[in-house]
Amino acid sequence: MKEGFPLRSPEGFIILPLAWLSASSLVISVFSGIFLSFHYFYYQPLESLLKIITFVPSGKYLRSLHYFSSQVALITLFLHLLDSIYKKFYLLKGKISWFFLVFSFFILLFITFTGYILRADETGVLAGNIVENMILTLPILGNSLNKVFFAINEAGLIKVYHWHLFLSFFLIAGIFLFHIRIKIFFSWNRTMYFWTLLPIPFFFEFSLKPFQGLSARGPWFFVGAQEMLKFFHPLWVFLWLLSIFVIFLSFVFFPKRHKVLSGFLILYLFIYFGFTFFFFLF
Amino acid sequence: MGFLSVPFFKNLSFLSKPAPKKIFLSKDELSKIKEIHLGEDFILVKKGQRYFVFSRRCPHLGCNLNYDPEKEWIVCPCHKSKFTLTGEYIEGPAKRDLKPLPFELNERGLSLEIS
Ligand code: FES
Numbered sequence: 437m438k439e440g441f442p443l444r445s446p447e448g449f450i451i452l453p454l455a456w457l458s459a460s461s462l463v464i465s466v467f468s469g470i471f472l473s474f475h476y477f478y479y480q481p482l483e484s485l486l487k488i489i490t491f492v493p494s495g496k497y498l499r500s501l502h503y504f505s506s507q508v509a510l511i512t513l514f515l516h517l518l519d520s521i522y523k524k525f526y527l528l529k530g531k532i533s534w535f536f537l538v539f540s541f542f543i544l545l546f547i548t549f550t551g552y553i554l555r556a557d558e559t560g561v562l563a564g565n566i567v568e569n570m571i572l573t574l575p576i577l578g579n580s581l582n583k584v585f586f587a588i589n590e591a592g593l594i595k596v597y598h599w600h601l602f603l604s605f606f607l608i609a610g611i612f613l614f615h616i617r618i619k620i621f622f623s624w625n626r627t628m629y630f631w632t633l634l635p636i637p638f639f640f641e642f643s644l645k646p647f648q649g650l651s652a653r654g655p656w657f658f659v660g661a662q663e664m665l666k667f668f669h670p671l672w673v674f675l676w677l678l679s680i681f682v683i684f685l686s687f688v689f690f691p692k693r694h695k696v697l698s699g700f701l702i703l704y705l706f707i708y709f710g711f712t713f714f715f716f717l718f
Numbered sequence: 719m720g721f722l723s724v725p726f727f728k729n730l731s732f733l734s735k736p737a738p739k740k741i742f743l744s745k746d747e748l749s750k751i752k753e754i755h756l757g758e759d760f761i762l763v764k765k766g767q768r769y770f771v772f773s774r775r776c777p778h779l780g781c782n783l784n785y786d787p788e789k790e791w792i793v794c795p796c797h798k799s800k801f802t803l804t805g806e807y808i809e810g811p812a813k814r815d816l817k818p819l820p821f822e823l824n825e826r827g828l829s830l831e832i833s
Pocket of ligand 1 (some may be wrong): 781794795798810811812
């Protein structure tokens with residue numbers, strides 16, 4: 437099959453189903469998001485969401501689909517990135533295109549995270565407060581970055597909402613312009629990814645958490661950071677979270693250091709999952 | 719000339735800042751409070767005839783605080799900082815006491831402003 441991109445590096449074939457699953461769930465997430473946005477008002481976030489799941493026709497399904505497909509997109513994109521690193525695909529790419537690939541993961545992480553904030557249930561409100569206060573601890577840039585991306589306390593969810601929308605389209609346009617051939621993606625034999633994803637939200641409930649009482653949990657992928665914040669200064673935790681970006685990028689700049697960098701990456705993930713595990717343990 | 723626009727853009731977010739919230743609790747409402755009342759943005763504690771009012775934001779990273787009736791602590795659900803009912807820090811990453819809010823108590827009730 438001719439895909440238009442090198443699918444084999446000296447280390448082996450890329451796991452294509454992972455890549456297709458990621459792209460398909462991203463497309464589903466964006467389209468379900470468009471329909472949700474017709475009923476979502478950032479100045480009444482929780483009310484809008486409750487209306488969506490109670491009154492809007494198929495609203496509950498749409499919301500679950502949006503939530504579920506975004507999670508699948510995030511997890512599979514991360515695994516796709518790890519697979520590309522393991523099989524040294526970055527050697528076949530230029531520095532710039534590798535940068536954009538890594539960057540796309542962070543954009544998706546940001547979009548998923550802002551999605552949590554936009555729910556405006558207790559998880560969302562807590563996540564919003566924490567990220568805002570964490571960014572403010574950044575010297576020099578903190579205040580401006582917060583004003584551009586969040587400023588929830590000053591301006592409500594308006595900025596978060598617009599970044600959530602804008603970056604979703606930016607991401608999907610970028611992926612289809614530079615990374616995936618549209619013709620190949622929408623071929624008949626790939627529709628099975630869509631058919632597999634679409635019915636799943638019928639069987640699971642992705643409920644809101646309006647009140648979490650004495651112990652609250654943020655988005656699952658930031659639970660490790662939530663636990664870290666109990667012990668370390670927010671600035672260090674923030675820099676720690678960003679450092680995986682540097683590790684991912686370093687692979688293309690120091691290809692001969694593959695083993696050392698892989699060691700760092702494994703150690704990073706081990707520590708982060710360790711903190712996540714601790715959160716659930718205590 | 720471009721520099722002149724810097725203060726303008728700097729103050730743009732100021733324009734979208736919501737107006738301070740004014741909250742009023744009537745004498746009737748106050749009399750119903752046994753020991754503690756958790757408002758959306760504030761915590762009111764009644765100790766005999768004395769009142770303490772705090773911001774409900776945790777001084778660590780701003781999560782909404784809750785009350786643990788078993789231990790009689792004010793607890794942050796995010797990273798488990800704990801405070802006494804008079805707002806003093808007990809343990810956890812917050813490392814600071816709760817932020818007291820200025821309030822006014824008169825014969826009609828209690829009023830406070832949250833900015
Ligand atoms: S936000 Fe309260 S302890 Fe961190």
